[in-house]
Amino acid sequence: MLSAFGFSDYTDFCYLIASMGLQTFVFVVGDWVTATLSLAAACSSAGVTVLFVKDVNFCSKYHEFSCGRYQISTAMAFITCLLPAKTSLLMFWILASV
Numbered sequence: 001m002l003s004a005f006g007f008s009d010y011t012d013f014c015y016l017i018a019s020m021g022l023q024t025f026v027f028v029v030g031d032w033v034t035a036t037l038s039l040a041a042a043c044s045s046a047g048v049t050v051l052f053v054k055d056v057n058f059c060s061k062y063h064e065f066s067c068g069r070y071q072i073s074t075a076m077a078f079i080t081c082l083l084p085a086k087t088s089l090l091m092f093w094i095l096a097s098v
Contacts, residue, residue, distance in 0.1 A: 028095050031088035038084050042077035049074045 008014055049070045059067035069088040 024091065024095050028088065028091040031084060031091050035081065035084035035088045038077070040080045042074065042081050044076055045070075046072045 049067070052065070053067050054068065058065050
């Protein structure tokens with residue numbers, strides 16, 4: 001619509017383009033924040049898991065403490081970090097094409 005001739009003569013088309021541009025920008029920033037926070041949470045979980053398993057040997061002292069589940073959930077958290085990273089890259093691509 002932005003490339004169409006005479007779109008600026010109609011206020012509703014101008015508002016539509018402005019709102020879509022602002023929404024795209026907000027989504028890009030929101031995806032970046034979500035991806036960064038997900039990666040930070042996965043890294044901190046990995047640090048605590050390494051502390052429990054390797055450093056203080058919680059797993060050998062307390063057998064009811066399920067360290068294997070912590071390791072699996074931390075690995076899944078890193079895999080899950082890929083999804084917000086992909087959407088933030090896609091939204092950045094959309095923002096750059098506008």
